[in-house]
Amino acid sequence: MSEALRPMVKSRLYEQVLERLRAYVGEAGLSAGDKLPAERDLAASLGVSRASVKQAIVVLEVQGLVEARHGGGTYLVRDTLDVEPVEQLVERRKRLPEVLEAREALETKLAELAAERRTDAELEDIRRALVLMEAEIAEGGFGVEGDRRFHAAVTAAAHSSLLADFMKTIAGQITESRNESLRQPGRPSRSLAQHTAIYEAIAAGDARKAASAMRKHVRTVAKVRLLTWVPED
Amino acid sequence: MSEALRPMVKSRLYEQVLERLRAYVGEAGLSAGDKLPAERDLAASLGVSRASVKQAIVVLEVQGLVEARHGGGTYLVRDTLDVEPVEQLVERRKRLPEVLEAREALETKLAELAAERRTDAELEDIRRALVLMEAEIAEGGFGVEGDRRFHAAVTAAAHSSLLADFMKTIAGQITESRNESLRQPGRPSRSLAQHTAIYEAIAAGDARKAASAMRKHVRTVAKVRLLTWVPED
DNA sequence: CCGGTCAAGTGGCTCAGCCACTAGGCCACC
């Protein structure tokens, strides 16, 4: 079998940049939230044009591994730039019921505490998250970012660092369920309504109402995700 | 809740281009294998720079929806530019065992027929696929393209349009299993060895040996894949 | 302490252009 004239395998430049970036994040020990070097610096270091670096970053962006803030730098979303293999994804889905049970327990209590302890500033944060979610949906989005901030704000308003820590350990998996759940047809707007109910209960300082509204919300998400086909509402 | 000063939601230009491209493919009724307009033309039509069009195309490229040939144009891989939702992906995995059974039945027979009927030119095609796969692996890749071409070449060499049609209907799902299977550690090189055995049997015109080598190969793939999949329900 | 201004840093996007590769047509030579 002649080796010399074997078919060529070409590769795009941005793919090589991608490889280098992954390696860099690993070697430099970067983790979620850390800032990547500026595009111009990366281009200079790698000896390629900024356009090629840009293409690589766009890829990472659509894969949800990186977040580019206009004028503010590019930041890591996770601790690595590796895409999750389907095997792990499926594995994680099997653990999802547990995560959602835990989420229900935690967030219900968090909503209750938030209703009792929130300051006006924290209430405003929650409201702003709600408004953002509304804006996202109005523009045809899914309201993912607004959803995320809403729950983060409620967690902050509960003033329980221990519960907050627990939430942090399942945050990644909640993110996944959020992304997928909100893509269900009609989900975003109904989700927005549930969030509004939670907000109003917290604003009114009604702890019981806040807890039950949050429980209903989390259970809805769980139902949708598990494809158990129990119609909502 | 004041509507006017709600938080802004920004969007990247390439995302809008992406949207337009998806819409265009739908409206123009393009299907797999069709050629997209040239980047320059797209940029001019959409009124954006070529760099932005490029970023959108890169996204489609990494999502496997499009194939850009240097100097030769950009072509659709599927009939649509929509990415497959996770729900569908999981659903499809449930059907995978059946697909692999069908694949075993079909490909075993195809290998047998290929050993008996292949012309020298077709044998050469098979060999070239093997060499490509080897090259890909040597360069650190998974040999996905070589694998694909190998099976396509064997199918062609069998001279059975009916079996070929059957293969076509499960081609998409086989592609998925190939991509995932070949990412297992050590899989590419072992897969290459199995392919080589199949090739040699076909070259020698040994139908029984070709069939059994192919059966062994397909079963290996099935095992790898099924190990990671425990049905949830 | 508050608010405003300013400059540096950085991502978003464009423009113009060169290079490399593909595909198809043409033609001379065997």
Next chain:
DNA sequence: GGTGGCCTAGTGGCTGAGCCACTTGACCGG
């Protein structure tokens, strides 16, 4: 006849320079 060389147009790959928009933080005056 067809094989190989050659040319040309079309197209993707990549670069470099540059402008704009946004973020951030420092500084300053009230």
